[in-house]
Structure formats: structure tokens, C-alpha cells
Amino acid sequence: MKRRDFSLAAISAATVTGLPLAAQAQGPGAKKPVEGTDYLSLDKRVPTDVGAGKIELIEFFWYSCPHCNSFEPQFAAWVKAAPKDVVVVRVPVRFRDDFEAQQRAYYVFESLNMVDAMHGKLFHAIHTERQQLNTAPALAAWANKNGLPEKKFLDTFNSFGVATKARRATQLQEAFKVQGVPALGVAGRFYTDGSLTQTMDRALQVAEYLIGEVRRGR
Template identity: 55%
Template sequence: MKRRFFSTALLSTAAFLGSLPAWAQQAFKSGKDYITLGRPLATDVGAGKIEVLEFFWYSCPHCNAFEPQFAQWAKNAPKDVVVRRIPVAFREDFAPQQRLYFTLEAMDLVEKMHVRVFTAIHGEKLMLNSDAAVLSWIEKQGIDKTKFNEIYKSFGVATKCKRAVQLQNDFKIEGVPSLGVAGRYYVDGTLAGSMDRALKVAESLIAQTRTAR
């Protein structure tokens, strides 16, 4: 998979087990099934926690297909695993959707609206690739447009967007959906063979990180 393209991996349902199951003992190999970063990155979680990042783009059909599986996976994550979604911005026209996500996050509306955004784009065929389109859609969802716009254009959201771009560059993101684990590892459907297997690789890396403490 080339940088700035999107994973074409087949998706299937997987459950996340907190202990070290049989698949976590498989010989996943760095450089083949996942990539080990040359320099570990600082994570935004406390001591004893393991961070898992999902890099995504709302307009990516593979991210849309992966979302139900990933949402269930995140819901079942062990208590020491902190899951965060990171919207990418490979081009300037990705920025409105990046700000959309972080505004929803700031308003505590991700759980309510995240899937609705995917549905609007992939089901209703809305572009949502401009500030005007995003604000028009938000108003139709019954969300206070003035409050949303204030946060959407805020320094706080701009800072989160800048941090997201830094993360996608530091992880050398090759496409979406993809995962960053513990600030050390990168895996996607192309490396792992499918996004289902990518989750298994991620779980193995989580277990490995936990054991190495």
C-alpha cells in the first residue's frame, strides 16, 4: 500500500480478549506483519496505560466498513488500554472533516454522531469536505450551529488538528484505516493481510507491551 492511499483489506468480526489468547502467541514479525518505529513516540496516556490509535478518514469507504468492528473492539478493550481515534489530513480538503471530529469530541458528541457522519457521506452521498457543508449538515442534525462553529474555529480544535497531523507523520501513516500501538508500532490491513488480522496483531503487541513493563 502506497502512502496516502487506503487499505483495501477485507473486514470481518473479531472480539477483543483481555488475556493472552492463542492468537497472541503467533509469531507476528516486525517488518512483515507490522512496523516497529525507529524511535518510540511519547503517548498521551498515564503510567501503566497502553495507547492504541486508530487513524481514519470519514470519506474512506474502508474506514466506514471497519468502524462497526473497531467500535466493538474498542468497547471490549481491557482497562489498561486507552483507545483514541485520529482523523488524518493528507490533503487540505481533509481538514474540515478533521475539525468536525475534534469539534464533536469537544462537545461530547462522538458517541452520538460518529456513525452518523459516516452514514451521511457513504449512505446519503454528502461530501462534507468544506466548512460550509459541515456547518449546514450539523444544523440539520439539531446541533446548535453557533456553538458548534465557535468550537470548530477554536484554538483548541486547531491544536488538536496540528497534533493529529504530527502523529500521522511520526507514525509514517501509509493509509487508512490503520493502527498505532503504544507509540512504538504501526499496523494496517496491507501489512497484516486484513483489518481483522491487523486487530489481532495489535492485540499481540498490546500483550507484548504489557509483558515488557
């Protein structure tokens, strides 16, 4: 969804369709991604937190975004098979103040090593079960029903560590000039999203191409 389209009161279901997974982009006849059309090069490089020989791939997302929900199964499968030199970082965006609760919720899961257990469940609760989970109390009550005690959730939610991570996430969002989600950032240098590529399948293909370019020393 584009940044200007975000409205908790006006979200409708959406399905991302397109090409098969990114391996097809490398096959014969595949269209080479074009800078300025399929992806953008950042004017100023964004520092990454990965070690030498590693390439950072950021997914920018928002739990209440239907496009992010549609993309999540595909992206999760890609992450499991990601090359060893690729470090995947999920970054929840905050386009408005009312995004902050869900932004912090992700970092609660991360801080408690519960991303695998809770990340997909929260998407499911919002988009399949149609639960309204955009405040700290609502998220804490939901977490409690899913194996994370409410007090522990709230204590972590309000912690300095989570506040710092949320603030950093918003800084990254602004540094990459994210205008819609889901979106992908590569190596602190490149940006792509479904608005540029028309589908998130293609955006992931473009990200793989850019990862290859970084490996080759571009």
C-alpha cells in the same frame, strides 16, 4: 486506503473481510505476528499522553475513506470491550489540505463530548446517504440537522483548541509514518495497517498481540 489512492472524486465502496475478531488470534495454531511483515517498530518512539500502567492504542482514520467506514462497527465494538489498561485515541488524518475540514469536525465532536452521538452518523451520511461533507459549511449544515447548532459547530470548528488538536493529529500521523487508513498505533512504538496484514481483522489481532507484548515489558 493507501495514501496515494485518496481522491474525493474517485472513491468507490469497499468492504473489509477476513477473520473473526481478535480473540481468535490467541487460539491454538494462530500465526504469531512477525515484525516487518505484520507490524513495524518505529525508529523513534512517539510520546503518549496516557498515565503509568496504561497502554495507548491509536486509530488513524478519515471519514471519507470506505475502508474506515467498513472497519468502524468492528472497531467500535472492540473499544467497548477494550481492557481497562488500554486507552483508545482516534486520530483523523490530513493527507491533503482538503482533509482538514473533516479532521477538525472530529475534534468539534470531541470538544463538545459528542463523539458517541455524531461519529458514526457522519460515516453513515457520507457512505450510505452519499452526502458530500468535506467543507466547513457543508459539515455545519449537516451538524445542524443532527442536533448540533450550526453556529456552535462553526465557533468550535474555528477555535484555538480545535486548531491545536488538528495540528497535533497531523504531527502524530507523520510521526507514525501513516501511509494509509485505517491504521493502528500501539504504545507510541508499533504500527500496523491493512496493507501489512491484508485485512483489518488481522491488523486488530496484531494490535492485541502488541498490547500484550507491552504488558509483558517488551
